[in-house]
Amino acid sequence: MPNEKIPYKIYLNEDEMPKTWYNLRADMxxxxxxxxxxxxxxxxxxxxxxxxxxxxxxxxxxxxxxxxFQIPEEIRSFYKMxxxxxxxxxxxxxxxxxxxxxxxxxFEGNNTSGSHKLxxxxxxxxxxxxxxxxxxxxxxxxxxxxxxxxxxxxYLGLDCKVYMxxxxxxxxxxxxxxxxxYGASVxxxxxxxxxxxxxxxxxxxxxxxxxxxxxxxxxxTAVGSEGYRxxxxxxxxxxxxxxxxxxxxxxxxxxxxxxxxxMIIGCAGGGSNLGGxxxxxxxxxxxxxxxxxxxxxxxxxxxxFTRGVYAxxxxxxxxxxxxxKMYTLGSGFIPSANHAGGLRYHGMSSTLSExxxxxxxxxxxxxxxxxxxxxxxxxxxxxxxxxxxxxxAIRIAIDEARKxxxxxxxxxxxxxxxxxxxxDMVAYEKFHMGQMEDYIPTDAELExxxxxxxxxx
Amino acid sequence: MPNEKIPYKIYLNEDEMPKTWYNLRADMxxxxxxxxxxxxxxxxxxxxxxxxxxxxxxxxxxxxxxxxFQIPEEIRSFYKMxxxxxxxxxxxxxxxxxxxxxxxxxFEGNNTSGSHKLxxxxxxxxxxxxxxxxxxxxxxxxxxxxxxxxxxxxYLGLDCKVYMxxxxxxxxxxxxxxxxxYGASVxxxxxxxxxxxxxxxxxxxxxxxxxxxxxxxxxxTAVGSEGYRxxxxxxxxxxxxxxxxxxxxxxxxxxxxxxxxxMIIGCAGGGSNLGGxxxxxxxxxxxxxxxxxxxxxxxxxxxxFTRGVYAxxxxxxxxxxxxxKMYTLGSGFIPSANHAGGLRYHGMSSTLSExxxxxxxxxxxxxxxxxxxxxxxxxxxxxxxxxxxxxxAIRIAIDEARKxxxxxxxxxxxxxxxxxxxxDMVAYEKFHMGQMEDYIPTDAELExxxxxxxxxx
Numbered sequence: 001m002p003n004e005k006i007p008y009k010i011y012l013n014e015d016e017m018p019k020t021w022y023n024l025r026a027d028m029x030x031x032x033x034x035x036x037x038x039x040x041x042x043x044x045x046x047x048x049x050x051x052x053x054x055x056x057x058x059x060x061x062x063x064x065x066x067x068x069f070q071i072p073e074e075i076r077s078f079y080k081m082x083x084x085x086x087x088x089x090x091x092x093x094x095x096x097x098x099x100x101x102x103x104x105x106x107f108e109g110n111n112t113s114g115s116h117k118l119x120x121x122x123x124x125x126x127x128x129x130x131x132x133x134x135x136x137x138x139x140x141x142x143x144x145x146x147x148x149x150x151x152x153x154x155y156l157g158l159d160c161k162v163y164m165x166x167x168x169x170x171x172x173x174x175x176x177x178x179x180x181x182y183g184a185s186v187x188x189x190x191x192x193x194x195x196x197x198x199x200x201x202x203x204x205x206x207x208x209x210x211x212x213x214x215x216x217x218x219x220x221t222a223v224g225s226e227g228y229r230x231x232x233x234x235x236x237x238x239x240x241x242x243x244x245x246x247x248x249x250x251x252x253x254x255x256x257x258x259x260x261x262x263m264i265i266g267c268a269g270g271g272s273n274l275g276g277x278x279x280x281x282x283x284x285x286x287x288x289x290x291x292x293x294x295x296x297x298x299x300x301x302x303x304x305f306t307r308g309v310y311a312x313x314x315x316x317x318x319x320x321x322x323x324x325k326m327y328t329l330g331s332g333f334i335p336s337a338n339h340a341g342g343l344r345y346h347g348m349s350s351t352l353s354e355x356x357x358x359x360x361x362x363x364x365x366x367x368x369x370x371x372x373x374x375x376x377x378x379x380x381x382x383x384x385x386x387x388x389x390x391x392x393a394i395r396i397a398i399d400e401a402r403k404x405x406x407x408x409x410x411x412x413x414x415x416x417x418x419x420x421x422x423x424d425m426v427a428y429e430k431f432h433m434g435q436m437e438d439y440i441p442t443d444a445e446l447e448x449x450x451x452x453x454x455x456x457x
Numbered sequence: 458m459p460n461e462k463i464p465y466k467i468y469l470n471e472d473e474m475p476k477t478w479y480n481l482r483a484d485m486x487x488x489x490x491x492x493x494x495x496x497x498x499x500x501x502x503x504x505x506x507x508x509x510x511x512x513x514x515x516x517x518x519x520x521x522x523x524x525x526f527q528i529p530e531e532i533r534s535f536y537k538m539x540x541x542x543x544x545x546x547x548x549x550x551x552x553x554x555x556x557x558x559x560x561x562x563x564f565e566g567n568n569t570s571g572s573h574k575l576x577x578x579x580x581x582x583x584x585x586x587x588x589x590x591x592x593x594x595x596x597x598x599x600x601x602x603x604x605x606x607x608x609x610x611x612y613l614g615l616d617c618k619v620y621m622x623x624x625x626x627x628x629x630x631x632x633x634x635x636x637x638x639y640g641a642s643v644x645x646x647x648x649x650x651x652x653x654x655x656x657x658x659x660x661x662x663x664x665x666x667x668x669x670x671x672x673x674x675x676x677x678t679a680v681g682s683e684g685y686r687x688x689x690x691x692x693x694x695x696x697x698x699x700x701x702x703x704x705x706x707x708x709x710x711x712x713x714x715x716x717x718x719x720m721i722i723g724c725a726g727g728g729s730n731l732g733g734x735x736x737x738x739x740x741x742x743x744x745x746x747x748x749x750x751x752x753x754x755x756x757x758x759x760x761x762f763t764r765g766v767y768a769x770x771x772x773x774x775x776x777x778x779x780x781x782k783m784y785t786l787g788s789g790f791i792p793s794a795n796h797a798g799g800l801r802y803h804g805m806s807s808t809l810s811e812x813x814x815x816x817x818x819x820x821x822x823x824x825x826x827x828x829x830x831x832x833x834x835x836x837x838x839x840x841x842x843x844x845x846x847x848x849x850a851i852r853i854a855i856d857e858a859r860k861x862x863x864x865x866x867x868x869x870x871x872x873x874x875x876x877x878x879x880x881d882m883v884a885y886e887k888f889h890m891g892q893m894e895d896y897i898p899t900d901a902e903l904e905x906x907x908x909x910x911x912x913x914x
Binding site: 007008009011013014080081082092110111112114151154155173174177178180181182183376379380381382383384385420422423425426428429432 | 464465466468470471537538539549567568569571608611612630631634635637638639640833836837838839840841842877879880882883885886889
């Protein structure tokens with residue numbers, strides 16, 4: 001019984017930690033579609049992108065052939081402050097579910113940002129610093145990304161301007177205060193500071209904002225400020241690259257104990273966590289070395305994979321960003337106000353979109369009451385209070401483990417536990433009081449958003 | 458340079474984790490004074506205590522000769538869910554301070570309760586379960602202990618009733634909601650549910666409560682309910698015993714790299730963290746095997762070591778608990794309303810009190826603005842958002858490291874980072890806005906509280 005020797009938590013030693021990031025696109029025969037200039041509909045050049053992003057990050061964004069990128073020494077040093085993250089064998093959950101399945105989760109919440117976002121935040125801040133920039137701008141929704149970027153900027157002495165979706169800014173004052181503790185300036189979006197913000201406020205007075213809108217404001221501010229660039233916490237290829245550290249650590253930890261997962265489950269908003277977790281495993285699948293089931297879990301209230309279309313779309317509401325080909329609900333889509341937590345972006349990583357399009361991964365959507373049920377169940381059994389986002393993956397992992405109980409199959413289930421829910425207690429409270437509602441957009445609503453997609457020849 | 462090989466974080470393997478708790482009292486020649494019956498002023502017997510505490514815990518409470526207690530297998534299993542906690546070499550802090558000092562901290566915040574309190578919560582819940590009890594009652598101030606106990610009870614399927622100091626209940630709704638997520642019932646104290654609560658409310662209408670008052674209510678409820686016992690998260694000998702796991706892990710990790718600290722620093726409220734951290738090191742000192750400086754850090758607004766008296770006192774406001782000999786400000790002392798976070802108990806562990814009385818450890822008090830300054834500095838440099846309580850230790854660790862810079866001494870500083878500050882953002886916000894005030898009780902105030910001490914012949 002080799003599994004009996006597997007500890008509750010598998011930690012890598014420092015010398016076992018990844019020294020390179022893995023670029024999944026290098027192993028894809030059919031590459032993800034390129035970003036297009038929104039004016040000319042021609043692929044974005046490095047030069048065009050370098051007005052928005054740091055030079056090194058532009059290279060990473062456009063490079064779809066180099067498989068391995070060295071992780072700079074300074075970033076590896078920072079990683080050591082909170083990595084390796086533990087790979088946990090969910091013995092307690094298995095026992096409680098009375099399942100023959102073996103369940104593992106990679107826990108990325110053990111840092112102050114409360115999620116995996118820090119993996120890319122430090123990388124992007126590092127390249128900005130290296131380029132001699134003064135600072136960076138970004139948007140944040142639920143707040144994990146903004147917190148992560150604030151931490152990275154505080155560490156490197158960079159200025160950090162965060163546009164925080166207004167409803168989050170108001171509902172999550174503590175998140176805002178954490179960012180300020182790390183020295184960031186935090187502005188509720190839409191704001192009167194930018195042209196695009198003023199325009200949106202004029203058209204939709206009283207709007208509580210959206211990620212797409214906050215992105216437009218952050219980009220406008222970066223482009224208009226000397227020595228600033230814009231950074232983004234998900235969706236982009238560069239982010240997938242940095243987040244591959246999650247999957248690489250996971251695989252190294254599993255390999256130490258000769259464990260091979262049958263299925264890998266992750267929540268999917270823009271795709272940063274899922275893309276990072278599955279990267280090395282999907283690489284094996286693409287190279288024909290191994291096979292796995294990959295399952296993306298998204299909210300029923302923002303179902304870009306399961307009910308979106310695969311098409312070029314705007315990445316932001318203000319339509320100032322490049323066009324990306326992705327599974328999308330349309331850039332005008334805003335999830336219902338009762339949707340809790342993140343995973344509210346209208347689109348999905350181009351890389352994951354292409355993999356899904358090729359049938360290499362599956363996607364399911366779940367209702368939020370089912371998600372919080374799983375979250376509470378997990379908290380009581382495994383001790384960790386999960387973020388609503390992460391709990392999407394927990395929901396499906398539990399469902400799959402229960403199926404194993406029915407069939408008697410001893411499958412190995414791996415899922416990504418992306419973060420903690422300490423700043424989501426308003427949503428938990430709603431759930432406890434029986435006041436949480438589910439919302440599923442109607443076909444007509446989705447149809448209307450799709451009609452606004454740009455036409456690309 | 459052996460230190461160059463020391464990783465950022467030293468983790469123990471599962472087989473290196475402590476299998477026994479260490480009872481510091483066994484090595485003390487002059488033992489801590491016994492608990493006294495508040496009516497007869499005679500030492501409390503096991504029988505008297507067993508109406509309040511579980512039998513096994515009573516044994517641990519009274520035993521001052523057995524040095525090592527086996528940690529039951531079930532508790533060790535639970536420990537594996539979140540232990541070993543990392544011992545961190547604060548390379549970034551050292552660099553930022555430009556100090557020749559070597560700084561280590563034992564980080565106990567990497568679990569959902571957000572602090573070290575879980576170490577004793579699971580032990581106390583386990584013995585309650587083993588005795589066949591239905592549930593336990595307790596009080597909580599800042600909320601860490603209540604959260605920890607809720608988690609332990611959820612894991613074991615025990616009922617958990619928490620009396621939460623009213624001002625915390627109102628100011629920290631998220632803490633309350635975390636406890637509810639773990640299935641606990643949470644009542645603001647003072648409440649109308651108990652005699653003592655009703656009495657206090659009649660005498661002090663509009664009071665926002667105190668720990669001493671919440672303790673009285675929890676004890677009354679336990680004693681009056683079939684199948685319930687009372688549990689306490691600090692002060693008691695049994696808690697010191699369970700918390701020794703912190704120091705034992707720390708010592709094992711340091712020994713692996715042949716590191717010997719010159720000074721060991723911890724925050725002190727009731728003494729649970731400090732007592733646990735220093736236990737094995739103090740044991741060496743008592744046995745004449747090694748010498749260390751031990752520094753207890755307490756708030757200037759609740760200075761039981763530095764301005765209290767060493768005397769028998771009530772442990773609670775309602776005076777229903779046994780009397781304990783300790784450094785105390787008097788059971789009527791309530792810290793100023795502007796005091797943020799925990800460390801607000803009027804007394805101190807009897808064991809630590811006796812050690813301090815014998816001159817075996819030092820104590821200092823710090824103002825809370827100085828504490829939050831250190832907290833923010835630490836957060837930006839080391840990435841972890843510390844709890845206000847823990848930041849007392851950070852403050853003195855930084856001060857000591859700066860002294861080393863002046864003198865050029867390469868001292869090794871170890872401190873306890875007991876928890877995270879995610880639920881303390883109201884206090885952080887006050888600090889950022891420049892609205893945080895310091896309060897130091899006057900001699901006259903302290904004198905008045907001292908006058909209410911019981912007279913023991």
